[in-house]
Amino acid sequence: EVQLVESGGGLVQPGGSLRLSCAASGFSVTDRYMNWVRQAPGKGLEWVSAIYKDGSINYIDSVKGRFTVSRDNSQNTVYLQMTSLRPEDTAVYYCAADRNSNKWFYWWGPGTLVTVSS
Amino acid sequence: QSALTQPASVSGSPGQSITISCTGTSSDVGDYNYVSWYQEHPGKAPKLLIFGVNGRASGVSNRFSGSKSGNTASLTISGLQGEDEADYYCATYTSNNNVLFGGGTKLTVL
Numbered sequence: 601e602v603q604l605v606e607s608g609g610g611l612v613q614p615g616g617s618l619r620l621s622c623a624a625s626g627f628s629v630t631d632r633y634m635n636w637v638r639q640a641p642g643k644g645l646e647w648v649s650a651i652y653k654d655g656s657i658n659y660i661d662s663v664k665g666r667f668t669v670s671r672d673n674s675q676n677t678v679y680l681q682m683t684s685l686r687p688e689d690t691a692v693y694y695c696a697a698d699r700n701s702n703k704w705f706y707w708w709g710p711g712t713l714v715t716v717s718s
Numbered sequence: 719q720s721a722l723t724q725p726a727s728v729s730g731s732p733g734q735s736i737t738i739s740c741t742g743t744s745s746d747v748g749d750y751n752y753v754s755w756y757q758e759h760p761g762k763a764p765k766l767l768i769f770g771v772n773g774r775a776s777g778v779s780n781r782f783s784g785s786k787s788g789n790t791a792s793l794t795i796s797g798l799q800g801e802d803e804a805d806y807y808c809a810t811y812t813s814n815n816n817v818l819f820g821g822g823t824k825l826t827v828l
Contacts, residue, residue, distance in 0.1 A: 635817075637764075644721065645756070645764065645807050647817040658815050694763060703811040704754035706775060708763035 602626035602707055604695045609712030612685055620680040620712060622695030629671050633702040634678045636669065638691035639711075648693070651678060652702055663689075685716045722747065722808055722820035729826040735796040738823045740808030741789060746818055748789035752811035755784055755793045758822075759804045767806075768793060795825070803827040 696705035768784035
């Protein structure tokens with residue numbers, strides 16, 4: 601069974617850092633387009649970052665230079681390292697994936713909440 | 719890039735059909751056949767319904783269908799059921815190699 605499980609969320613002060621993890625089971629993260637999508641409280645979905653099958657990486661402009669996506673093939677896990685966090689980064693962060701495309705997301709994890717507040 | 723434009727809310731009675739629109743620009747919705755639609759129930763992760771404008775994701779009821787004309791995509795739900803009450807989001811691939819979502823539409827089944 602395919603499953604994505606995020607972890608690492610929590611409360612952090614503005615300017616702080618946090619690393620999110622997305623552990624995959626049922627498939628290899630190197631065989632999927634892996635993405636991070638966030639949803640601020642009461643707001644809509646926002647795509648944040650992606651790491652593709654070939655290892656190439658992409659980010660939304662608002663997190664470039666602050667967030668870094670990576671993957672550990674041995675752990676079958678994708679990470680989102682978040683630094684210089686801002687209150688507007690407060691959101692539920694979902695890990696989302698697709699086998700055939702980097703343009704939509706078939707599998708989703710349950711999400712992990714990141715709260716940036718003093 | 720601004721979010722795609724969706725109506726904030728739509729409603730319909732059981733058995734009826736409703737359509738949710740999703741308007742972008744000639745640089746995103748109008749330029750690519752990569753529109754997707756997601757259903758989100760409260761407290762749950764989103765679920766892919768439609769991909770590539772009108773492809774139905776595995777396991778999705780044929781009551782859900784997608785289409786596109788120019789810069790506007792649409793999701794139609796026929797034979798409305800109570801379980802369809804949820805938030806719906808459109809999304810499209812863009813020329814920046816990003817995925818851009820709509821603001822979301824709350825569907826109420828009367």
